[in-house]
Structures are given as structure tokens and as C-alpha cells.
Amino acid sequence: MTATGADREAAGPTTRGYWWWERRRGVALDVGLALVSALECALEGVQFAGDTGLPVPLAVLFGLIAGSVLVLRRRWPIAVVLVSIATTPAEMGFLMGIVGLYTLAASEVPRRITVVLTGMTLVGTFIVSYVRLRQSVDADVDFGPGVWYVPVVSLFMSLGLTAPSVLFGLYIGARRRLMESLRERADSLERELSLLADRAEERAEWARTEERTRIAREMHDVVAHRVSLMVVHAAALQAVAPKDPAKAVRNAALVGDMGRQALTELREMLGVLRSGDALVAPEAGRVPLASVGRVAAVAAAVVVEDGPRLREVEVLVAQSREAGMTVELSVEGELRPYAPEVEQTAYRVVQEALTNVHKHAAGAKTWVRLAHRGAEVAMQVENGPTDGVTADAGLPSGGNGLVGMRERVLGLGGVFVSGPTDAGGFRVSAVLPDAQGA
Incomplete structure (x- = not known):
């Protein structure tokens, strides 16, 4: 060894x-x-x-x-x-x-x-x-002998007693210094490799943390909105079932559709996670940085390519209307294709903002505004004060919705602002740069 x-x-x-x-x-x-x-x-x-x-x-x-x-x-x-x-x-x-x-x-x-x-x-x-x-x-x-004999022999004798030992000593000294230099270089490289390994481990841990955060954010966005609408429709179904069976049947059908959509999105996400597990399966102990990077890349690519788009915001608003929310949608500018991650982030911001209205301001009137500008797309979701009549659906809140929206927007170099309005409501605004046009 x-x-x-x-x-x-x-x-x-x-x-x-x-x-x-x-x-x-x-x-x-x-x-x-x-x-x-x-x-x-x-x-x-x-x-x-x-x-x-x-x-x-x-x-x-x-x-x-x-x-x-x-x-x-x-x-x-x-x-x-x-x-x-x-x-x-x-x-x-x-x-x-x-x-x-x-x-x-x-x-x-x-x-x-x-x-x-x-x-x-x-x-x-x-x-x-x-x-x-x-x-x-x-x-x-x-x-x-000749005159040359004594000086030549004396010179050879003196050289024979002096030169070999000096030359051999010079060789050994140079070799010793070379070995010491190589040893120092090996020690230096060893320290550098150890430092690089520590940094790689830190980067791997950071990548794992980032991937866990991203997956948690995706799970929150997928589950929170669908389940929130399902709870709202279930409450409405319970209220109207004795009075209007036909409407109750429609609400039940909506609850079933939303449940199936939620299950479909969850199944797609779990499929991504399983493919990531297959990539890192050979390394049972420490997960290499390259494997973590491949998992993150595969997961991010699948989620972005198969994720929602801005054109589906109208469907999102219609689902909230069917749940009993009064929502007005206004669009400025002409809808054009953006980078997949920009469209998905914009959709998720509107989705999470509407989910928060369902949770915290039941019955409040809501305005959804989209603006397609030269090099950016802006979105704003604002709700007025709750009417105090609509019963609270009792939806739990983990406090991660605004945090997730902010992380998404800032991760793309955008601007995110949220806070209460003077009228007693709440406003969420975001501006995303057009990555394709930049």
C-alpha cells in the first residue's frame, strides 16, 4: 500500500x-x-x-x-x-x-x-x-620515459581520484532533488484532488438539495391546485345535491376529471423520478455528482417539455369559474410562443395564485391579467376582499406557495412582487424575460 x-x-x-x-x-x-x-x-x-x-x-x-x-x-x-x-x-x-x-x-x-x-x-x-x-x-x-610521462600519469591519477566521486555525487544530488520535487508535486496534487473531491461532494449535495426543492415545488403546484378545486367542488356538490341534482352530477363529473388530471400529472412526475433512480442505482452508497446532474437534467427536461403552457391559462380560469369563483381574464398583446420554461413558470404563477384565492379568499372577485410585451411576458393575479358569504373550504396551507413562485421567477431572471392591496385583497405580480427573444 x-x-x-x-x-x-x-x-x-x-x-x-x-x-x-x-x-x-x-x-x-x-x-x-x-x-x-x-x-x-x-x-x-x-x-x-x-x-x-x-x-x-x-x-x-x-x-x-x-x-x-x-x-x-x-x-x-x-x-x-x-x-x-x-x-x-x-x-x-x-x-x-x-x-x-x-x-x-x-x-x-x-x-x-x-x-x-x-x-x-x-x-x-x-x-x-x-x-x-x-x-x-x-x-x-x-x-x-619521456618528458610527458610524469605529468600525464599524475594528471590521470588525480582525475581518477577526484572526478568519479564528484560526478557521481552530482548525479545523486540531482536525482535526490528531483525525487523530492516529484514527492512535493505528488503531495500537492493529492491535496488538490482531496480539495476537488470535497468540492465535488459539496456540489453533489447542493444538486441533490436543489433537485429535492424543485421536485417539492412541482408536487406542490400539481397537487395543491387540483386538490383545492376538488375540495371546492366537493363542498359545492354537498350543498347543491339536495336542491339541484343535475348540477350535483356536473360537479361530481368535474371532481372526477380533476382527480384524473392530478393522478396523470403525478404519474408523469413519478415516472421521471423512477428514471432518475435507474440512473443512480449502480451507486448504492455515495451518489456521484455526474449521476445527480443526469437525474436533474432528465427530470427538468421531461417536466419542462411536458409541462403546461400559457395558452392553457384560459382553461385554468374556466376551472376556477366552475368552482364558483368570479374571475375576469384580460390579455394584452398577441400570444406568441415563449421558451418552455418561461411558459411553464408563467402558468404555475397564475395557477398558484388562483389556488391561494381558493384557500384564503373564498368568494372574492379575482382579476387575471396577462401582458405580452416586446421582450417579456407579465402576469398579475389580484383578488378583492372576501365577500364573507361563501363558506371557507377549510383548505390547509403550508406557506410554500409564494416561496415557490418567487424561486421559479427569480430562477429565470424575472421580477416577482406580492402583497396585500389597499382594498383589502391580495396581489401577485411577475415579469419574465423572453429567453428566445433575448
Whole structure:
């Protein structure tokens, strides 16, 4: 299982408390290298003592101390390289020089310092090699190479002891920085993906909420008006049945027609919901944003395409008249086709306003006005005060009718105003822009 960036940050380095080392294997490696380097310098100190006449114990002690400096290579690589340069005339610390240059090149030390110390090491090694090789050539009378031999061999020896470790250190340092950069980018992408997932979840929740609100609004518009008229007709049927059987039969037929219409609209809406459930059925747990969007799109398209139109307002007004309401309909301008969502919203505003009159102002005279203007359609439903004679049908009110109308109108960029009139009635006004003409 791959560790994430958060896991790495939480876990931290493998080991803490070993001074500047982060891992136990780093401690073991550096201590081992320092021991080998100290042993090497101690053995070379014996030869150095023989060449210079120093006491052997002192030379060995010097070699042990100088070689053990390699244990500091991770913390102070410059100091390690300087010590190796200082011991070059004594022909000590070859391992310390190689490892020190590698560590220096792989570290974050400024490149100009690396170049200077590498040059110093190269020059020091070249001088020592040249002197020793010249002494050997002069001592061997039988061996007579050309003038070029000593400097060329000395140069190759100094390059062989310096260049490979520096180049390998530069490669390892670049690779290490590249891996760190890739790790940081991976952590950054991981955080961004997490943020995007959170935002997608928020958008999905918002889409679900919006869809629930829209479905609730559609259910309210479909059910409230039809059922309100059915209740009004049922009350009228109860009142006129003993006196006028023929009218009672007509009212009963109207109640049946309205019930069938309400059931038809509810069945269509439930069919839309079932199709949406089929779309999201494979995701039983979390609903993806794309699935929610498809559900909303399908539901909205079906409802808009199969929804009512402005030309059906006359039928709506006639149904209210048949329920006993006095309604006057006036139309300004010539009826023309609008965008389906505009026509449906305009119809629903008039429908809900008439439903509210049935609920709250039984027997009040009502005026429905439609105006077809250049780039908009306006509608207004106004009722006067209740006559106080018509019995209240006792219809419940959830208080969501005006809220739903406002949401519909504002969602299309229109204007919605509602409130009581000076005459004691109530007025609902809305203006919708013509989406096709815009």
C-alpha cells in the first residue's frame, strides 16, 4: 500500500535522537566508513612516520583522528574535504577524500564552494602524485620515459581520484532533488484532488438539495391546485345535491376529471423520478455528482417539455369559474410562443395564485391579467376582499406557495412582487424575460 503525503508527514523521519542522522542505517554506514578510514589513515601513518622520522605512535594517532573525521560527512562535508586536502601531502585519507567529495557534491552546498574544493583536491593530488612519481622515475636508472610521462600519469591519477566521486555525487544530488520535487508535486496534487473531491461532494449535495426543492415545488403546484378545486367542488356538490341534482352530477363529473388530471400529472412526475433512480442505482452508497446532474437534467427536461403552457391559462380560469369563483381574464398583446420554461413558470404563477384565492379568499372577485410585451411576458393575479358569504373550504396551507413562485421567477431572471392591496385583497405580480427573444 502506497503511503500518502499526509501519512509521510504524520510519520516523520524514521529515527530521531541520533544527532543529525534520520535513519539507523545512516548511522551504521557513516560509523563504518569512519572506522575504515581511521584504520587506513593509521596504516598510512606508519609509512609517513618512516619517511619523516616522526614517532610511529604519534603518526598513528594522527591518522586515527584524521580518518575518523569522516563520521561528520553528512553534517559538515566541507570540513571533511578540507581535512582530506590537508592530509594529502602525507598520502593519507584516500577513502576520506573520495567519500568526502561525493558527499559534498551530493549535498546542498553552493556549487562555487564545491568547485573550489574540488579544484584544491585535484591540484593537491596532482602535486603529490607528480612529486612521488618523479622521485620513483629518478630512482630507477633503467627506466627512462619521456618528458610527458610524469605529468600525464599524475594528471590521470588525480582525475581518477577526484572526478568519479564528484560526478557521481552530482548525479545523486540531482536525482535526490528531483525525487523530492516529484514527492512535493505528488503531495500537492493529492491535496488538490482531496480539495476537488470535497468540492465535488459539496456540489453533489447542493444538486441533490436543489433537485429535492424543485421536485417539492412541482408536487406542490400539481397537487395543491387540483386538490383545492376538488375540495371546492366537493363542498359545492354537498350543498347543491339536495336542491339541484343535475348540477350535483356536473360537479361530481368535474371532481372526477380533476382527480384524473392530478393522478396523470403525478404519474408523469413519478415516472421521471423512477428514471432518475435507474440512473443512480449502480451507486448504492455515495451518489456521484455526474449521476445527480443526469437525474436533474432528465427530470427538468421531461417536466419542462411536458409541462403546461400559457395558452392553457384560459382553461385554468374556466376551472376556477366552475368552482364558483368570479374571475375576469384580460390579455394584452398577441400570444406568441415563449421558451418552455418561461411558459411553464408563467402558468404555475397564475395557477398558484388562483389556488391561494381558493384557500384564503373564498368568494372574492379575482382579476387575471396577462401582458405580452416586446421582450417579456407579465402576469398579475389580484383578488378583492372576501365577500364573507361563501363558506371557507377549510383548505390547509403550508406557506410554500409564494416561496415557490418567487424561486421559479427569480430562477429565470424575472421580477416577482406580492402583497396585500389597499382594498383589502391580495396581489401577485411577475415579469419574465423572453429567453428566445433575448
